[in-house]
Structures are given as structure tokens and as C-alpha cells.
Amino acid sequence: MNFPIETVRAQFPSLATTDEGQRRIYFDNAAGTQVPQQTIDRIVDFFRRFNSNTGVFNPTSVEVDALYDDTVKAMADFLGTTDPGEVLIGANMTTLTYQLSRSLGHQFAAGDEIIISRMEHEGNVSPWLQMAEDNDLVVKWLEFDRDTWRVEPQLLQSLLSDRTRLMALNYASNLTGGVNDVKALTKMAHEAGVIVYVDAVQFASHRLIDVKDLNCDFLACSPYKFYGPHLGVVYGKRERLESLRAYKLRCASEELPFRFSLGTPAFELIAGLMGTLEYFQWLAGETGVTGERRQQFAGAYAAMGAHEDALSEQLLAGLLAIPGLTMQGASTLTHRVATFSFTHDRHPASHIARQLSDAGLYCHWGDNYAFEVAKALDLDPQEGVLRLGLGHYNTAGEVSEALTLIEGVLAA
Numbered sequence: 345m346n347f348p349i350e351t352v353r354a355q356f357p358s359l360a361t362t363d364e365g366q367r368r369i370y371f372d373n374a375a376g377t378q379v380p381q382q383t384i385d386r387i388v389d390f391f392r393r394f395n396s397n398t399g400v401f402n403p404t405s406v407e408v409d410a411l412y413d414d415t416v417k418a419m420a421d422f423l424g425t426t427d428p429g430e431v432l433i434g435a436n437m438t439t440l441t442y443q444l445s446r447s448l449g450h451q452f453a454a455g456d457e458i459i460i461s462r463m464e465h466e467g468n469v470s471p472w473l474q475m476a477e478d479n480d481l482v483v484k485w486l487e488f489d490r491d492t493w494r495v496e497p498q499l500l501q502s503l504l505s506d507r508t509r510l511m512a513l514n515y516a517s518n519l520t521g522g523v524n525d526v527k528a529l530t531k532m533a534h535e536a537g538v539i540v541y542v543d544a545v546q547f548a549s550h551r552l553i554d555v556k557d558l559n560c561d562f563l564a565c566s567p568y569k570f571y572g573p574h575l576g577v578v579y580g581k582r583e584r585l586e587s588l589r590a591y592k593l594r595c596a597s598e599e600l601p602f603r604f605s606l607g608t609p610a611f612e613l614i615a616g617l618m619g620t621l622e623y624f625q626w627l628a629g630e631t632g633v634t635g636e637r638r639q640q641f642a643g644a645y646a647a648m649g650a651h652e653d654a655l656s657e658q659l660l661a662g663l664l665a666i667p668g669l670t671m672q673g674a675s676t677l678t679h680r681v682a683t684f685s686f687t688h689d690r691h692p693a694s695h696i697a698r699q700l701s702d703a704g705l706y707c708h709w710g711d712n713y714a715f716e717v718a719k720a721l722d723l724d725p726q727e728g729v730l731r732l733g734l735g736h737y738n739t740a741g742e743v744s745e746a747l748t749l750i751e752g753v754l755a756a
């Protein structure tokens with residue numbers, strides 16, 4: 345079935361916004377996506393009808409409690425767990441990862457080892473480096489392969505020892521777009537008794553996550569990268585979360601997921617997250633998929649993924665044909681998401697980005713906080729890469745227009 349691109353685009357009011365009459369081509373989705381009307385409506389509805397704190401008898405408060413319960417249940421379906429207690433909602437991925445790393449640090453002894461992959465965004469690096477520093481742990485780096493653009497199992501095997509306690513692993517790189525075989529790497533780590541913390545922030549925008557299939561211990565994602573509000577979500581295996589010392593107020597609940605919920609949550613954004621999940625259900629319906637909520641999410645992601653793959657093929661072919669351009673990531677669609685970074689032999693990334701942005705082609709440049717990746721690729725520390733991140737509301741027409749603009753800038 346054809347992807348209903350015009351109906352999809354009509355759900356996103358910001359796609360029609362112009363800059364002094366100039367249309368916007370949103371190819372900066374890897375940094376954050378636009379939101380559908382369902383998300384906006386939910387946020388507005390929260391403030392109009394039931395803005396309240398939680399836990400008392402006022403009808404507004406009762407409704408907030410129900411909203412929280414509904415949203416963690418829907419997010420549990422989205423992530424692939426049946427236990428809503430395993431779903432922690434917080435400010436963003438970085439904050440939640442810092443919080444959990446403080447708790448995990450208590451389970452390790454001086455001289456224990458942790459492994460951090462070199463493919464990570466800093467959100468899955470700095471919290472662990474500082475945890476290691478605080479607890480006298482040894483840090484080992486897991487390199488990615490420069491041909492496959494992913495972590496290869498044999499590299500992990502060589503790092504595992506009887507002192508290894510934790511591995512921080514990227515699902516999809518926010519710079520190269522490379523996707524790791526998280527399931528296989530997790531299995532290998534578990535055989536050595538290692539806890540696996542997965543950063544799925546980039547992956548979640550493009551493919552449906554299945555935490556039970558991956559069998560990872562923790563997995564982080566950020567709704568604002570998958571058409572939702574600025575929040576972070578972490579899945580944690582119940583037994584892991586229960587075993588952790590929670591940094592929390594003494595009088596706050598010991599129940600999951602609340603024992604990791606610090607202070608008053610951003611209820612209006614949680615309402616917005618519910619709207620985003622409802623949008624995926626709507627999209628599934630538009631593509632003819634019915635069934636349980638999880639099946640609807642799978643249907644929506646299958647349709648979004650197929651559409652993005654077609655755009656990616658078009659964009660990649662066009663970029664590869666440009667003289668002087670080097671892809672900083674795989675040149676095929678195998679094991680990658682629709683995040684594309686490149687450098688040019690004459691034009692610094694910041695110059696390209698400025699000209700493209702002036703022409704209404706939204707993009708990003710620099711190391712994009714993939715600090716270790718940029719160092720491993722020997723990129724110019726000031727310039728990094730020019731990054732284009734596609735989303736499912738982008739069109740083939742936008743890709744053609746983008747390629748014409750990029751060719752023009754790079755030909756100068």
C-alpha cells in the first residue's frame with residue numbers, strides 16, 4: 345500500500361510554517377522531530393480541563409492519575425513490555441541516565457570494569473565516566489568497525505572479563521546512522537554477567553523497539569525524537585530497578601515506576617506523549633493495520649520505515665554522486681537508520697550548514713555530541729559533519745530539492 349504522505353503531513357501543523365514566506369524542509373529530525381496535532385491537542389486539553397497535581401480527590405487530580413497510568417501502559421506497549429512499572433518517564437535521556445548511573449554505581453566495587461562503546465552520544469558516555477571516576481572503576485572502550493560502521497561481536501568478546509559489570513551500548517548512532525546488533529551483543533554480555541544499558545534515542549525515531557526481544561537491562565529513548573514532547577523515557581527490567589538504591593525523597597512512593605520519579609512530573613508533556621502514541625495508532629489505521637495497540641505501533645513503524653527507506657535510497661544515491669563528498673557512515677542502507685552525515689574536501693560543515701539553512705533546508709553540523717565518534721573518525725573538532733536526518737513526513741520532492749541545494753553549495 346502507498347504511504348499516505350499528504351494525509352500524514354496534514355497532521356503536522358508546523359510543516360506548513362514558513363520563514364518570511366520561505367518553505368521549510370525539515371531534515372534536522374535527528375535533533376528533534378515536529379509533533380502531530382494529536383500531541384498538541386492533548387497538551388492544550390490538559391491545561392484547559394485538568395491541570396492539577398496528583399494524588400488527591402479533586403476530579404482534576406483523579407484525571408491526572410489516570411493520565412499517568414494510561415501513558416505508562418501505552419509506553420510499555422510501545423517498548424514491548426507488559427509491565428508499566430518498568431517504564432520511567434523523566435526530563436530527558438541524559439537526566440535519567442545520570443540518575444540511574446548514580447544508583448548503579450553503588451553495586452560496583454573499586455577495580456570493577458565497565459565497557460563504553462565508541463559509537464555513543466555523550467548522553468551514554470559522560471554519566472558512566474563520572475560513575476567510574478566516583479567509584480574507582482576501570483573504563484574500557486569498545487571500538488566500532490570502520491567498514492561495517494557498527495560494533496562487531498568479536499571486539500566485545502576481547503574486552504569482557506570476570507570484572508566487567510556494565511556495558512553502555514548505542515542502538516543507532518546519531519552521527520553515522522549505524523545500527524548495532526543489540527540483541528546479539530546483549531546476549532554475549534549477559535553470558536559474562538554484564539548489565540547492558542542501551543541508548544535507543546536515535547533508533548526509536550525509525551524502528552519499533554522490542555525490549556523483551558533484546559533482553560537488555562535498561563533502554564533509554566527520548567519522545568521528542570519520535571514526534572513527541574521534550575521528555576525522556578527509560579525501560580528498566582523490574583528486578584534491576586528493584587535492586588537499585590533509588591535517590592528519592594523519603595516520603596515519596598517506593599512503588600515502580602514512581603520510586604524513580606523525582607518531584608512533580610511534567611504532566612502536560614506526558615499528556616502530549618499520549619497524543620503521540622495515539623498518532624501512531626491513527627497512522628496504523630490509515631495504512632490498514634488493526635489489532636492490539638502493540639500491533640498498531642508495529643504497523644505504523646513498518647509503514648514509516650518503508651517510506652523512510654525509499655527516501656534514504658534517493659538521498660544516499662544523490663550524495664554519493666557529489667564530487668569531494670565523503671559519507672561518514674555506511675554507503676548502503678544495511679544496518680543503518682535515516683541519519684546521514686558527510687564531510688567535504690573543500691567546504692567546512694558550518695559553511696554548508698549556514699547556506700542550506702538560509703535556503704530553508706534545516707540541518708545540523710558539528711560533532712552532534714557524538715564526541716567519541718567524531719574523534720575516532722578524525723573529524724575537524726571545530727567543524728565535524730553536516731548531518732541530515734530524515735523523518736516519515738519528509739517527501740521525495742524535498743529530497744530532490746535538498747540534493748539540488750547541496751550540489752549547488754558544494755559546487756561553488
Ligand SMILES: Cc1ncc(COP(=O)(O)O)c(C=O)c1O
Binds near residue numbers: 438565
Ligand atoms: C543517540 C542519542 N543519545 C542521547 C541523546 C540525548 O538525549 P536527551 O536530549 O533526551 O538527553 C541524543 C540527543 O540527541 C541522541 O541522539
